[in-house]
Amino acid sequence: MSGRSFAQKVLSRASGCDAAVGDTVVAKVDLAMSHENAALVSSKFREMGAERIWDPSRVVLVFDHRMPANTVSAAEGHRRVRLFAEEMGVESFYQHGEGICHQVLPEMGHVRSGDLIVGSDSHTTTYGAFGAFATGIGATEMAAVWATGELWFRVPETLRIQIDGGMPSGCMSKDVVLKAIGELGADGADYCCVEYTGGTVDDMSVSSRMVLCNMAIEMGAKAGVCFPDEKTRQYLEERGSGGDELFSDEGSAQRRHPMDVSNLVPQVAAPHSVDNVLPADELRDVAVDQAVLGSCTNGRLEDLQAAAALLKGRKVSASTRLIVVPASRETALQAMEDGTMQALMEAGAIVTNPGCGPCLGAHQGLLAAGETAIASTNRNFRGRMGSPDAEVYLASPLTVAASALTGRITDPREVMR
Amino acid sequence: MNTDLIIPGRYLDNYDIASLAKHAMEDIDPGFASKVAEGDVIVAGRNFGCGSSREQAPLVLKELGVGAVVAESFARIFYRNAINVGLPVVACADASLIEDGDTVEIDLAAGTLSSSSGLESGFPPLPPKLLEILEKGGLVSALKERFRPCRPGTGR
Known part of the structure; x- marks a missing residue:
């Protein structure tokens, strides 16, 4: 047996x-x-x-x-x-x-x-x-x-x-x-x-x-x-x-x-399916109009903290909007108390109320035709975050923050301190 | 074929299935809703209906008159939802051999499928309990019997 x-x-x-x-x-x-x-x-x-x-x-x-x-x-x-x-x-x-x-x-x-x-x-x-x-x-x-x-x-x-x-x-x-x-x-x-x-x-x-x-x-x-x-x-x-x-x-x-992750590098799921996965470094030429940090996948305190550590004292790229959606009110309150929210907002993030945010294309950050987003969310299906002619890449909070900083998909190791 | 393609999330604040159905498949096949005729069969590849748990996905297909979905395989939640709303789903390994425009005959109980271009194939039939839900037109109809109030005068 x-x-x-x-x-x-x-x-x-x-x-x-x-x-x-x-x-x-x-x-x-x-x-x-x-x-x-x-x-x-x-x-x-x-x-x-x-x-x-x-x-x-x-x-x-x-x-x-x-x-x-x-x-x-x-x-x-x-x-x-x-x-x-x-x-x-x-x-x-x-x-x-x-x-x-x-x-x-x-x-x-x-x-x-x-x-x-x-x-x-x-x-x-x-x-x-x-x-x-x-x-x-x-x-x-x-x-x-x-x-x-x-x-x-x-x-x-x-x-x-x-x-x-x-x-x-x-x-x-x-x-x-x-x-x-x-x-x-x-x-x-x-x-x-x-x-x-x-x-x-x-x-x-x-x-x-x-x-x-x-x-x-x-x-x-x-x-x-x-x-x-x-x-x-x-x-x-x-x-x-x-x-x-x-x-x-x-x-x-x-x-x-x-799986042995000791040699893992930051990963990104490219449009339009979650199993279309590549190392972030191979997508370095992709410019991003929007970076989304949030969702039931990656909107928790440790996710916001990781992004804030990378962005503290820096500015989000002028060509990119960073939308931060805390997973819960408790998360948002903790992120305010420990300075995480301060660092993100000073870097230029748009912070919304806790919830699903733009993940499923309902509100708070929809994409126009021809736009590209990198998101810490869970699905990159065609039309998921707005126009069916937009593209969504999925990544970790660190990779989202690094990409928001440079305005293109970026392996966070390039810009981490 | 994922559920966002079948019915995009941006429309899900609309709880009227008839008007929602007009948007079915529009991101991948504009005009789909007006092309579908009663009894049409959708033929697809692997993992049909992956993604969200939204029951509106099988509901809009049923609303448009789709008679069945035949796919090489289904994502689990879509499969359950389809049965529960009374939309026949057939997981058939030979689905790719059905040609566009074929007439397809499906026997859900026997697990057989044939097409006008000569395909004779089979599939594992649904367990009897699930077939019963499908035959009753979905889980709501099946459960209505359970919750039906007794008629006056029956002494219960």
């Missing part, structure tokens, strides 16, 4: 069955997150004829995609969700600019190790950084979860990405995960639970691990996980959370992808 994987253990516990890989199980959901698309979820919920949310304490709502509302129809969507949440008695509703759902949920203590979490957002995989099994679902399925507390899951295969080697100067966890996506492809982990293990992951902060799990969806994964350790426990305890730590048995992974 090859032992049981993390995914099997969570889905076995949540379904009450002995979940074998490939089985379809009906499992009880521990936490269900929705953002603005709760408007669509609530209309599906009504269509089903459901009347009450199965457990209002297990539903969390966050406005982050279009907050504050950028159009009248977005405002109407918000209003519908507010009325619905009030009627249903949803207890945890972050509707006043607290930040991006995937940052706010861990901050507010909703994420627990070992939990089965669903979100009507594909980057729900982020919560795997705390040892939860977390996956994105659609609006209709979320309506079914609100009504019944249950959902069917196919028990996934496991892909273990073992990462070893010291992190080189100029590189961050974003470079590691972009490299992995480049090697595996945008469907390289389709339907899998991706486990990130190895000494490099052990050395990473919880925030850096969130980047790995967040981007698991960009290789097609159902979930991504970093197994809990002392850092995880400390983060969760500080937030009044905890949970049951579950670990894969040795030999339970169907596939393995070893």
Whole structure:
């Protein structure tokens, strides 16, 4: 026998069955997150004829995609969700600019190790950084979860990405995960639970691990996980959370992808797919009109601090606008307190309120036809950040800051002090 | 083919699917919405529907009358969403052998696919539970039965 994987253990516990890989199980959901698309979820919920949310304490709502509302129809969507949440008695509703759902949920203590979490957002995989099994679902399925507390899951295969080697100067966890996506492809982990293990992951902060799990969806994964350790426990305890730590048995992974990052260089995903990955240095001729530092992938304090350390006392290129979107209000407050925000604004950054910002092309920094952006966000699909005739390159916060400084895509090692 | 191409994020503040559907595929194939006819089949390569969890992606295709999507493979969330909104999705390794303009016959229960240019192929049929959701027109219709209030006078 090859032992049981993390995914099997969570889905076995949540379904009450002995979940074998490939089985379809009906499992009880521990936490269900929705953002603005709760408007669509609530209309599906009504269509089903459901009347009450199965457990209002297990539903969390966050406005982050279009907050504050950028159009009248977005405002109407918000209003519908507010009325619905009030009627249903949803207890945890972050509707006043607290930040991006995937940052706010861990901050507010909703994420627990070992939990089965669903979100009507594909980057729900982020919560795997705390040892939860977390996956994105659609609006209709979320309506079914609100009504019944249950959902069917196919028990996934496991892909273990073992990462070893010291992190080189100029590189961050974003470079590691972009490299992995480049090697595996945008469907390289389709339907899998991706486990990130190895000494490099052990050395990473919880925030850096969130980047790995967040981007698991960009290789097609159902979930991504970093197994809990002392850092995880400390983060969760500080937030009044905890949970049951579950670990894969040795030999339970169907596939393995070893990586040695000791010679890694800063990576960039070129348009228009996330697996089109090249060393930043090879793109040095690409001029950038806009640099975006933010998103559920890379808008946390350590990301802002890395960019500020590079930009402090310098000015963003006259040909480039730098947009900084803190991942949460807490992030923004901490960045103000420690001088990070001061350094970024003095360098010429435009700082917006916490939220998704321009990542998905809703507002706060859309691109014109013919423009180019470099962003610490997660998708560079055609049309993602505005015009379909614009181009988006994805990179780490350091590479975004270095590129903002020079006005072209820049390997941060060239300008780091 | 990712979900931003199927329906761009900039339009997602519109919750009216009929008017949203006019923007389907516009960044890659302007005029797509007016070209699609009832029962048309979309044929695609690998990882169809990768990206966002937005259910509007299969919804707008269904709204335009797309009868099925046949692809070499699907991204997981799109695949689930399609079934849940009642849009048939067929993962067929031979999808690239279907030619533009072919008439395609698909038997979802048997897992067979044939095309007017002579392709005879198969695919793993959906598990019965999922096929049932599809046959009922999606998860909403399937769950309506569960939440249907009892009729007066039945004594329940």
